[in-house]
Amino acid sequence: MSELRTLRNYVNGEFVDAADGRTLDVIDPTTGEVYATSPLSGPADVDAAMASAAVAFPLWRDSTPSVRQKLLLKIADAVEARADEIVDTECRNTGKPRSLTLSEEIGPMVDQIRFFAGAARLLEGKAAGEYMDGMTSIVRREPVGVCAQVAPWNYPMMMAVWKFAPAIAAGNAVVLKPSDTTPASTLLLAEIIGGVLKELELPAGVFNVICGDRETGRLMVEHRTPAMASITGSVRAGIQVAESASKDVKRVHLELGGKAPVVVFEDADIAEAVEGISVAGFFNAGQDCTAATRVLVHESIHDDFVTALAKAAADTKTGGVDEEDVLYGPLNNANQLKQVAGFIERLPAHAKVEAGGHRVGEVGYFYAPTVVSGLNQDDEIIQNEVFGPVITVQKFTDEDQAVDYANGVEFALASSVWTKDHARAMRMSRRLDFGCVWINTHIPLVAEMPHGGFKKSGYGKDLSSYGFEDYTRVKHVMTAI
Numbered sequence: 001m002s003e004l005r006t007l008r009n010y011v012n013g014e015f016v017d018a019a020d021g022r023t024l025d026v027i028d029p030t031t032g033e034v035y036a037t038s039p040l041s042g043p044a045d046v047d048a049a050m051a052s053a054a055v056a057f058p059l060w061r062d063s064t065p066s067v068r069q070k071l072l073l074k075i076a077d078a079v080e081a082r083a084d085e086i087v088d089t090e091c092r093n094t095g096k097p098r099s100l101t102l103s104e105e106i107g108p109m110v111d112q113i114r115f116f117a118g119a120a121r122l123l124e125g126k127a128a129g130e131y132m133d134g135m136t137s138i139v140r141r142e143p144v145g146v147c148a149q150v151a152p153w154n155y156p157m158m159m160a161v162w163k164f165a166p167a168i169a170a171g172n173a174v175v176l177k178p179s180d181t182t183p184a185s186t187l188l189l190a191e192i193i194g195g196v197l198k199e200l201e202l203p204a205g206v207f208n209v210i211c212g213d214r215e216t217g218r219l220m221v222e223h224r225t226p227a228m229a230s231i232t233g234s235v236r237a238g239i240q241v242a243e244s245a246s247k248d249v250k251r252v253h254l255e256l257g258g259k260a261p262v263v264v265f266e267d268a269d270i271a272e273a274v275e276g277i278s279v280a281g282f283f284n285a286g287q288d289c290t291a292a293t294r295v296l297v298h299e300s301i302h303d304d305f306v307t308a309l310a311k312a313a314a315d316t317k318t319g320g321v322d323e324e325d326v327l328y329g330p331l332n333n334a335n336q337l338k339q340v341a342g343f344i345e346r347l348p349a350h351a352k353v354e355a356g357g358h359r360v361g362e363v364g365y366f367y368a369p370t371v372v373s374g375l376n377q378d379d380e381i382i383q384n385e386v387f388g389p390v391i392t393v394q395k396f397t398d399e400d401q402a403v404d405y406a407n408g409v410e411f412a413l414a415s416s417v418w419t420k421d422h423a424r425a426m427r428m429s430r431r432l433d434f435g436c437v438w439i440n441t442h443i444p445l446v447a448e449m450p451h452g453g454f455k456k457s458g459y460g461k462d463l464s465s466y467g468f469e470d471y472t473r474v475k476h477v478m479t480a481i
């Protein structure tokens, strides 16, 4: 067995252990074996990281947009240059297929960092002017302060980018906590970002990473230093973060769970829909807040659709990091495997498992591509986030019922409509109560467009100029003239 790696926090430009030496095991989900340890950070570590960010913040706040852009562009170049190493690290820690991680994550991440590098120089505000006789008003857009940022395990490195890039572009300093199950790639990003900060002689404390669990996250959010708390994670965690932040009225940015409806009308191109939906439902083992997880199909094509989707599931391959033609790897951790299996074990008698419905192998946390039909709107598996390679299929009779079913959950992050009827697609995009509506596609994202939900999926946007503005505050300056 190879030697255990020791991961360390990254604070003020240095890798350091937790002050009291406590650690957590880091597990390779492909094998279920411990391959590293990471710090279980406590109050002293949170204090140190916050102090580092607090010192850096005024210096970074006063930097010009041009300097912020230069930093981010250099980080993007460095990430691109070390892509293979980053992918190796991410794949060891998540079990994702190597080739897909390279093509579907590194490219977009680099592009997203470059997008925010550009955004740093394009902040918009209202025109300065005389809105009252004898007075001139100006709007200043300023960074918010130190940001406490908490990331999930499903896209560890990409979610880190979505957090630090807009925050740093806007002039904030960051303390970021990766999930306890996936700290490795975020710490490699810290090494890269720290190297660029050093090269440009910029304050080391602009970017800090501390590892730990929920309690570490709570300590960060409740710490007196940050002015803003941002989390990507479950609804439960989001509610707790909002509660913690409310104690001293910190700004909160919440990207939480999803339960995306996928509405397929009778005039859709069925073959195209089945292919797009199966990839968007099973990609990353369905551990995606926008996954195409909850299919609603018009009754006239329901049976044919289910047969085709079950075949697509049977043709979908899960397997190891370097296996060929694999769409997805293991679930992220033993708890997640238990959670996904639990939903299938508890299915009501009226449900029918059309494909999969079982674990694959006994080593690691692999689960088969699964399709379940015959479900009712109030079934547990329809109302709750499975976050696994499971697609459910329900029948609808008309547009109104499709809208009722689609909107009839507590989540409201993403949705899609499959139809050739343009007017219907436009009607549906107005009526669907989700932060994103895709038409005849599902899952693509671009840096320029906002990502974020409504209802229990949270508030605040990632990516885009909206996401950038969330990391700024607006000040009115009025002067007598």
Ligand SMILES: NC(=O)c1ccc[n+]([C@@H]2O[C@H](COP(=O)([O-])OP(=O)(O)OC[C@H]3O[C@@H](n4cnc5c(N)ncnc54)[C@H](O)[C@@H]3O)[C@@H](O)[C@H]2O)c1
Pocket: 150, 151, 152, 153, 154, 155, 177, 178, 179, 180, 212, 213, 214, 215, 216, 217, 218, 221, 231, 232, 233, 234, 235, 236, 237, 238, 240, 241, 255, 256, 257, 258, 288, 289, 385, 387, 413, 457
């Ligand atoms: N909306 C999005 O953009 C998006 C993206 C990815 C994942 N998610 C959601 O995240 C969930 C899966 O991720 P997860 O299991 O890591 O979520 P999780 O809620 O268990 O944890 C997310 C992060 O929050 C931390 N955390 C948990 N409780 C906390 C608390 N009380 N205070 C501070 N930090 C706390 C965790 O340590 C982890 O780093 C799914 O529900 C998924 O839909 C949403």
Ligand SMILES: C[N+](C)(C)CC=O
Pocket: 154, 155, 158, 287, 288, 289, 290, 451
């Ligand atoms: C944000 N996204 C869609 C990349 C992953 C959500 O889980």
